[in-house]
Amino acid sequence: MKRLSMVIVALLVVGAALYVFLTRSDTSPGQAPVLAGAPADAAVLVRGEYLTKAADCIACHTVAGGKGQPFAGGVPFKLPFGTIYSSNITADPDTGIGRWTDDQFVRALHDGVRSDGQRLYPAFPYTSYTQLSRSDVLAIKAYLFSLPTVSQPNQPADLSFPFNQRWAMGFWNAAFFKSERFVADAAKPAEWNKGAYLATALGHCAECHTPRNLAFALDKGNDLAGAELQGWRAYNITSDPKAGVGAWSDAQLASYLSTGHADGRGSAGGPMGEAVEHSLQHLKAEDVAALVTYLRSVPARQGKSPIDIDTKAPWAVTASAAAPAGNTAEGHEMGLKLFAAACASCHQWNGKGQQTPYAGLLGTRGVNDPEGANVTQMILQGVNMHVGKNHVYMPAFGKAYTDTEVAALANYVMAQFGNKAGRVTPEMVAEQRTK
Incomplete structure (x- = not known):
């Protein structure tokens, strides 16, 4: 009996050590590529506004249709195991993030941990934002804190057991998440690296366009191969010429991203329409071009249910x-x-x-x-x-x-x-x- 107890204790110690190792935070500040709309010498609020729009924060933290105040939260996200609601990210000290320190705000975006130590659910895309540089994160915070505050309590998540246990997200993170900053690829040109940062960190394209596994984690093997979101189909945006956007011209891709329309290809609606309205149309032309350059390099994948397009029905x-x-x-x-x-x-x-x-x-x-x-x-x-x-x-x-x-x-x-x-x-x- 004593030996069995010792074995159990040893397993618990090893498990705890492994848990801590796998959920450790990368504390490096990171170095972001310089975007055309957020040059390093720009005022922090100018950079912060551009980065906040590039990250599309308002779409998830503002109830649409004029029914909610900007950044006050309350947007429902219906998941297979319940509904969660976005939080108030205005600087209101009681219901928002007005009392959050710089380190607490950075930890939320880099590691998915709130100021009170509770873990966030990955519907908040910290799994992508973890790549943002500390400087960019704090520019976003400065901009948010410059906006009018809104007193609006957060709505608690309505999730079934065991998904309502936030502490359990630590095990999910250990299996599917890694805290790490963006690292530029020295073998790629500067424009590609800018596009990669915009797509993977700020724009978090994979959160909508990549299918998820049974644990609701991104299926990295099918990156950007298309998925379903809120009843809409987020299409394949890999370089596959038939299933993806490989046959689109650069001009068509740039037009779709910046205006929500490309002649002969389609018009945006639903979540993609929101991304265009609140985020993508505000990018500088040079940054849109960089995003196109990156998308061109995404490995071609057919994804689920590829669409055979008849342009001459x-x-x-x-x-x-x-x-x-x-x-x-x-x-x-x-x-x-x-x-x-x-x-x-x-x-x-x-x-x-x-x-x-x-x-x-x-x-x-x-x-x-x-x-x-x-x-x-x-x-x-x-x-x-x-x-x-x-x-x-x-x-x-x-x-x-x-x-x-x-x-x-x-x-x-x-x-x-x-x-x-x-x-x-x-x-x-x-x-x-x-x-």
Whole structure:
């Protein structure tokens, strides 16, 4: 019995030592590439504002639709095991981060630990922000502390056991996370390193575009090969010429990132639309070009359910702008009727769009995806974003149409403009409404 007790104690000691070793923090400050929009000699608040926008902090920490105060938190994130809410990151001393020290703020972004020592969930992308330099992190903090404070208590997470045990995140970190700063690749040009820092650390592209494993950790073997987020499909952005963006021109990639639209490729909506509106459109042209350079180098991966794009769908090509092709109603009578009543005036029957190029449908990935996730969400939620001087708007039809009508319209749009047999069902639409 005594020997067994000694063995158990030894195992506990070894386990504790291994836990501490695997969850140790990298305390190095790091050295970030110099971005065009955040030069080293700029005032700290100027740098902080640019970096905060590049990191897209406002999208996750502000309830959309004018229903929340900037950076006051409260945005729900629905996960398979419950819902968590973003926190108030204004400098309010009681409900925000106004009493956080520099070291506490850095530790949150580098290691996922709050000021009270409790661990954060990786829905807050410290798994990417860990690569930020200490100087950039503190510039972000300085900018946030310069903004108006908002007194708004944080909403507690609603998670089932054992996911509601924050201390257990230490074991998750030990298995799937490493605290480390960005290290420039000396074999790569400066522009590539800038793009890598923007994509992996600040822009945290992988958090949306990389699939996750059963433990909700990023599947590094399929980096940027596409994933699902809040009911939307975050597309493959690897260099694969068919499944990814390898066939896109540099101009198309830059346009999509900075404006949310690329002719013949598609228009952003949902979480990507938010990223364009709040973050990407504010990047300097040189930094967007650096991001494009990095994306060009991402290894090609097909990912799950690659999309075969038909840029010359016969039903759309044989239609005029004002009238559908003769055979488009076959099997899609309800969808055609709905499209004629509410959609054709903007999108046109040939899918080229009328008032704005953002309404173009022909050749886009959304209408070529038989699962129809993004087409369905676009119908349900619409689009409402500001890019430069443009107000990109499409009304939401979620309240106007039944699940059966949304499914019929989605399948018709995919048949008309992607030459695809859509697989959207009323049951799928009902599920998409809950995302």
